[in-house]
Amino acid sequence: xxxxxxxxxxxxxxxxxGAGLAGxxxxxxxxxxxxxxxxxSKVYPTRSHSGGAQGGIAAALANAAEDSPQMxxxxxxxxxxxxxxxxxxxxxxxxAIKTVYEFEHMGVPFSRTExxxxxxxxxxxxxSPRACFAQDVTGHVLLHTLYEQCLKHNxxxxxxxxxxSLLLENDVxxxxxxxxxxxxxxxxxxxxxxxxxxxxxxxxxxxxxNAHANTGDGVGLVLExxxxxxxxxxxxxxxxxxxxxxxxxxxxARGEGAYIVNDQGERFMKKYAASKMExxxxxxxxxxxxxxxxxxxxIGGKDYVYLDLRHLGKEKILQRLPQIYDLALNYLxxxxxxxxxxxxxxxxxxxxxxxxxxxxxxxxxxxxTVVRGLYTAGEASxxxxxxxxxxxxxxLQDAATFGRIAGIRMGECCRENAYSDLPAExxxxxxxxxDRLKQAPGKEKHAxxxxxxxxxxxxxxxxxxxxGDMGKxxxxxxxxxxxxxxxAIDDHGAAFNLDLIEALELENLLSFSEVxxxxxxxxxxxRGAHFRTDFPKREDGQWLKHTLAWRRDGKIVLDFxxxxxxxxxxxxxxxxx
Amino acid sequence: MDISIKILRYQPxxxxxxxxxxxxxxxxxxxxxxDVLNEIHWVHDGTxxxxxxxxxxxxxxxxxKVNGRNVLACETPIHRFGTRLKIEPLSGFSIIKDLVVDLExxxxxxxxxxxxxxxxxxxxxxxxxxxxxxxxxxxxxxxxILCAACSAACxxxxxxxxxxxxxxxxxxxxxxxxxxxxxxxxxxxIINDKNGVWRCHTIFNCVxxxxxxxxITEYLSRLKVKAVENxx
Ligand SMILES: Cc1cc2nc3c(=O)[nH]c(=O)nc-3n(C[C@H](O)[C@H](O)[C@H](O)COP(=O)(O)OP(=O)(O)OC[C@H]3O[C@@H](n4cnc5c(N)ncnc54)[C@H](O)[C@@H]3O)c2cc1C
Ligand code: SF4
Ligand code: FES
Numbered sequence: 001x002x003x004x005x006x007x008x009x010x011x012x013x014x015x016x017x018g019a020g021l022a023g024x025x026x027x028x029x030x031x032x033x034x035x036x037x038x039x040x041s042k043v044y045p046t047r048s049h050s051g052g053a054q055g056g057i058a059a060a061l062a063n064a065a066e067d068s069p070q071m072x073x074x075x076x077x078x079x080x081x082x083x084x085x086x087x088x089x090x091x092x093x094x095x096a097i098k099t100v101y102e103f104e105h106m107g108v109p110f111s112r113t114e115x116x117x118x119x120x121x122x123x124x125x126x127x128s129p130r131a132c133f134a135q136d137v138t139g140h141v142l143l144h145t146l147y148e149q150c151l152k153h154n155x156x157x158x159x160x161x162x163x164x165s166l167l168l169e170n171d172v173x174x175x176x177x178x179x180x181x182x183x184x185x186x187x188x189x190x191x192x193x194x195x196x197x198x199x200x201x202x203x204x205x206x207x208x209x210n211a212h213a214n215t216g217d218g219v220g221l222v223l224e225x226x227x228x229x230x231x232x233x234x235x236x237x238x239x240x241x242x243x244x245x246x247x248x249x250x251x252x253a254r255g256e257g258a259y260i261v262n263d264q265g266e267r268f269m270k271k272y273a274a275s276k277m278e279x280x281x282x283x284x285x286x287x288x289x290x291x292x293x294x295x296x297x298x299i300g301g302k303d304y305v306y307l308d309l310r311h312l313g314k315e316k317i318l319q320r321l322p323q324i325y326d327l328a329l330n331y332l333x334x335x336x337x338x339x340x341x342x343x344x345x346x347x348x349x350x351x352x353x354x355x356x357x358x359x360x361x362x363x364x365x366x367x368x369t370v371v372r373g374l375y376t377a378g379e380a381s382x383x384x385x386x387x388x389x390x391x392x393x394x395x396l397q398d399a400a401t402f403g404r405i406a407g408i409r410m411g412e413c414c415r416e417n418a419y420s421d422l423p424a425e426x427x428x429x430x431x432x433x434x435d436r437l438k439q440a441p442g443k444e445k446h447a448x449x450x451x452x453x454x455x456x457x458x459x460x461x462x463x464x465x466x467x468g469d470m471g472k473x474x475x476x477x478x479x480x481x482x483x484x485x486x487x488a489i490d491d492h493g494a495a496f497n498l499d500l501i502e503a504l505e506l507e508n509l510l511s512f513s514e515v516x517x518x519x520x521x522x523x524x525x526x527r528g529a530h531f532r533t534d535f536p537k538r539e540d541g542q543w544l545k546h547t548l549a550w551r552r553d554g555k556i557v558l559d560f561x562x563x564x565x566x567x568x569x570x571x572x573x574x575x576x577x
Numbered sequence: 578m579d580i581s582i583k584i585l586r587y588q589p590x591x592x593x594x595x596x597x598x599x600x601x602x603x604x605x606x607x608x609x610x611x612d613v614l615n616e617i618h619w620v621h622d623g624t625x626x627x628x629x630x631x632x633x634x635x636x637x638x639x640x641x642k643v644n645g646r647n648v649l650a651c652e653t654p655i656h657r658f659g660t661r662l663k664i665e666p667l668s669g670f671s672i673i674k675d676l677v678v679d680l681e682x683x684x685x686x687x688x689x690x691x692x693x694x695x696x697x698x699x700x701x702x703x704x705x706x707x708x709x710x711x712x713x714x715x716x717x718x719x720x721x722i723l724c725a726a727c728s729a730a731c732x733x734x735x736x737x738x739x740x741x742x743x744x745x746x747x748x749x750x751x752x753x754x755x756x757x758x759x760x761x762x763x764x765x766x767i768i769n770d771k772n773g774v775w776r777c778h779t780i781f782n783c784v785x786x787x788x789x790x791x792x793i794t795e796y797l798s799r800l801k802v803k804a805v806e807n808x809x
């Protein structure tokens with residue numbers, strides 16, 4: 001087929017995959033500069049996962065107490081367990097302030113102080129009240145505001161389009177191919193700059209706070225294109241996931257004074273983090289919970305503990321924590337005013353992702369060689385701002401700030417470069433994926449394979465890890481990948497084929513999960529969210545470095561030569577709370 | 578418990594018009610409507626399509642009609658309806674497939690009311706000062722998740738596709754009453770129209786349908802007052 005004759009061919013300066021905070025903020029920047037920007041998203045923009053964020057967005061405005069970018073910087077470094085790159089953090093903490101004021105000027109309805117300024121509240125790991133918030137719907141209002149700004153500036157939206165392959169040749173990005181979910185059919189997007197802002201990969205776990213859309217498609221596409229991923233083994237588990245569902249009960253509950261207790265009614269955090277108690281960083285609280293559960297002190301010996309709000313009183317619960325009250329009631333039939341709420345650690349945030357430099361340019365090796373025209377921002381990326389453990393409220397800020405930077409850099413790239421030619425058979429790879437799922441003679445279904453992956457990731461790749469468990473997981477993934485080859489879908493229609501979409505997503509889940517396991521197996525230490533019972537200490541001598549991973553000839557190849565950027569004044573220390 | 582579910586199915590390539598399909602199986606007592614749909618799609622019939630993402634009632638994807646009421650599937654436990662369920666897509670929109678309706682007209686209306694802060698004054702170095710009382714005026718209206726349940730419940734919307742409808746008008750309210758905004762005149766001109774705020778006949782269906790319990794009709798009434806004041 002000749003591309004110029006293809007009906008579904010779009011030529012656009014900057015093509016942005018993902019309509020969360022990162023993607024929309026980038027698109028806005030590109031469109032404002034007079035170039036054409038298109039956002040491709042598999043869900044309507046306002047339905048992106050960013051809208052689910054409740055707590056807040058971090059910036060050292062010092063509106064509620066003394067604060068400074070330097071304090072924000074130190075907290076982030078310590079929170080990261082020293083794996084974050086400090087040049088990135090330095091850029092971030094300064095830009096963060098500007099990002100929040102810009103949001104306010106766009107109309108975000110931030111909660112206010114008595115004198116009418118943006119209000120800020122305390123959050124785990126931050127040494128000053130630094131979270132700018134809008135009640136308990138911060139992500140929701142930020143996302144809607146950005147979407148509306150993009151409408152104003154005439155960003156093109158391709159809503160309910162799922163990207164299936166990157167068009168990349170000789171280290172230059174040329175565009176991508178996406179499936180039109182609504183009507184069916186493949187579309188070619190020919191671009192001068194491409195941004196991957198596809199969000200996190202928490203859907204590889206059964207118990208997760210993540211939306212259905214968070215299947216790590218961006219990291220899957222990059223791996224498939226022969227490029228590396230970074231630090232994928234670092235995944236944050238949030239301590240207060242609703243039992244069995246994994247749905248998040250915001251840290252705000254503990255901020256308001258809720259307790260976490262075991263079967264004996266004991267506030268066990270006193271054994272693990274006596275000074276911060278329930279408000280210690282997430283990795284620590286999650287591990288403490290899991291320890292109680294593993295040692296038989298879960299409620300009734302089962303795999304959960306209680307979040308107890310009762311002492312806060314009915315009025316405070318209903319006024320300050322209405323979302324939490326509703327979630328417990330709707331999902332577990334638990335009335336939080338009268339009963340404690342069953343909780344367990346839930347897979348929450350993906351620290352690892354697509355490696356990029358401070359300009360958000362995707363890199364292809366430890367030396368930092370840039371892939372021209374390919375960018376990444378938000379939870380899909382690994383810059384590395386969060387290192388081994390992200391602080392709450394730093395991720396919305398990450399997405400917005402580096403989204404803006406990505407927009408600026410993409411604009412420059414578009415001005416400096418003409419459109420590069422598309423590869424010879426641009427549709428081939430995407431078409432093959434679809435054809436196979438429609439024509440496969442196999443009897444396998446995608447749902448049970450996904451279920452097995454998720455259940456076992458929760459069992460073997462959770463808060464605590466060890467060589468034996470991970471070895472089992474590795475074998476399970478290999479089997480599941482084999483079975484995936486035999487997957488056939490029931491639905492052969494074109495219009496809104498959910499069966500097809502989910503089957504395509506599963507391929508990504510199976511692909512990057514293998515990288516998570518391989519990275520975690522190789523990293524024989526415990527740092528931040530990655531805790532190994534067989535290697536319980538942080539080993540700065542050997543492991544103060546990033547993990548890069550490629551898929552080559554069907555095998556995962558690891559490289560540990562990418563060092564961590566550390567400033568003389570912020571040398572690693574023991575991390576205590 | 579054992580449940581029996583009727584779902585309105587429509588596959589454009591196969592079906593001339595929508596038809597009911599019956600499913601019967603056992604599911605956990607705490608299951609939500611979304612769990613029921615997932616169970617059907619993952620185990621019984623892969624061809625069923627519906628929208629969902631956050632599964633925590635904040636993204637607005639999963640609004641649909643269950644036993645005649647508009648609900649968010651993800652937050653609605655089946656025990657609210659008992660063991661017999663009848664699930665169909667939102668009314669008033671054309672069906673793309675099964676429970677998935679065409680929302681393009683809904684989002685296009687939103688764009689018509691200029692849904693963004695319009696500022697004529699110079700921007701401050703830091704934030705605009707806004708009192709808590711000023712914020713409270715618009716607070717509830719900013720909770721809208723664009724699920725379209727209100728439009729689907731509105732008898733003024735069904736016969737008249739040109740009517741802006743409750744969600745877009747609520748958005749107009751959200752900006753017109755924002756103390757930082759200078760664009761009320763432009764927006765009032767758009768909504769002060771027979772297909773604008775005046776087509777709201779205070780039937781209150783939208784308020785009943787809204788999963789976020791937003792008092793939409795009240796805000797639309799305030800818009801009417803403002804529109805009158807402005808044209809005097
Ligand atoms: C429950 C919850 C609460 C949180 N609370 C906070 C908080 O209070 N503060 C904080 O800072 N952080 C919080 N976080 C984390 C934060 O919300 C996310 O890290 C952040 O929103 C990610 O934004 P993003 O733009 O990178 O991605 P997302 O918002 O996840 O957007 C991803 C986008 O990519 C699109 N996409 C994905 N794959 C494809 C594909 N193949 N084709 C086309 N489009 C695709 C999706 O449609 C979507 O538009 C929370 C996270 C969770 C789960
Ligand atoms: S006003 Fe309520 S019902 Fe209407 S779209 Fe918004 S949240 Fe949904
Ligand atoms: S899935 Fe998001 S509102 Fe129901």
